Amino acid sequence: MFIQLDFESKKPIYTQLKHEIIAGIAKQKLEAGEGLPSVRSLAADLGINLHTVNKAYQQLKQEGFILIHRQKGVVINPDGVTPADEDYHAELKDLLRPSIAESVCRGMSEEEYLSMCRELFKEFSEGEEK
Amino acid sequence: MFIQLDFESKKPIYTQLKHEIIAGIAKQKLEAGEGLPSVRSLAADLGINLHTVNKAYQQLKQEGFILIHRQKGVVINPDGVTPADEDYHAELKDLLRPSIAESVCRGMSEEEYLSMCRELFKEFSEGEEK
Numbered sequence: 001m002f003i004q005l006d007f008e009s010k011k012p013i014y015t016q017l018k019h020e021i022i023a024g025i026a027k028q029k030l031e032a033g034e035g036l037p038s039v040r041s042l043a044a045d046l047g048i049n050l051h052t053v054n055k056a057y058q059q060l061k062q063e064g065f066i067l068i069h070r071q072k073g074v075v076i077n078p079d080g081v082t083p084a085d086e087d088y089h090a091e092l093k094d095l096l097r098p099s100i101a102e103s104v105c106r107g108m109s110e111e112e113y114l115s116m117c118r119e120l121f122k123e124f125s126e127g128e129e130k
Numbered sequence: 131m132f133i134q135l136d137f138e139s140k141k142p143i144y145t146q147l148k149h150e151i152i153a154g155i156a157k158q159k160l161e162a163g164e165g166l167p168s169v170r171s172l173a174a175d176l177g178i179n180l181h182t183v184n185k186a187y188q189q190l191k192q193e194g195f196i197l198i199h200r201q202k203g204v205v206i207n208p209d210g211v212t213p214a215d216e217d218y219h220a221e222l223k224d225l226l227r228p229s230i231a232e233s234v235c236r237g238m239s240e241e242e243y244l245s246m247c248r249e250l251f252k253e254f255s256e257g258e259e260k
Contacts, residue, residue: 011224019228026234065235084236092229093246094141098149099225100250104156105195106214110251114244116223120230121240 001037002029005046013048017056022065025076026124033078036066131167132159135176143178147186152195155206156254163208166196 024030154160173183190196
């Protein structure tokens with residue numbers, strides 16, 4: 001799999017793993033209904049603890065990105081994830097507000113901030129072209 | 131003070147307090163060199179634990195937003211906070227990338243995301259007009 005973890009990062013491994021899978025869905029490397037490795041096999045592949053993979057999978061399940069079947073195993077949610085609604089918008093604002101406040105304090109202009117966002121959007125739209 | 135805490139939120143109180151102070155600096159409600167209440171007095175004012183205020187203040191100090199003097203007490207960093215450098219840009223990208231990936235998965239367009247950012251920037255630029 002394409003998953004890359006940074007063992008030097010301050011970001012917990014389960015969070016990194018979760019973000020890598022969400023990024024994989026965004027980049028369409030992982031498609032709706034596609035199977036993911038079992039907890040055991042992914043943990044072995046990545047050289048990380050079973051509990052770490054389990055924690056990432058549980059959160060992804062809770063947030064609607066994956067389903068965990070007793071028989072079929074782990075699959076990317078075939079119905080797709082819930083589209084952005086008011087709750088998601090509110091959550092996103094809560095995440096962005098402090099980072100925008102801090103950027104203003106550090107003298108970063110709105111335009112610099114927006115172009116960083118645009119650049120990041122490109123990372124996820126390139127997948128579509130392939 | 132203008133600080134508003136949401137005791138129902140999942141976000142820890144010390145984080146909320148830290149973000150409120152950073153937002154206060156961004157909105158120029160708090161100016162460079164301005165004094166902040168002591169840990170004890172702010173904790174009493176807000177009805178929260180001393181350790182909670184202390185944790186917020188320690189993080190703000192570490193990130194360069196405030197200074198903590200034995201005698202003068204707590205002040206907003208008179209030299210201003212370090213301007214956004216490469217490290218800050220890298221940190222900001224790490225924060226934004228997962229939220230952009232998730233927004234793409236949830237079918238939010240780049241334009242919707244950017245206009246949310248623009249709206250939030252407005253919250254912080256209105257202070258300047260006053």
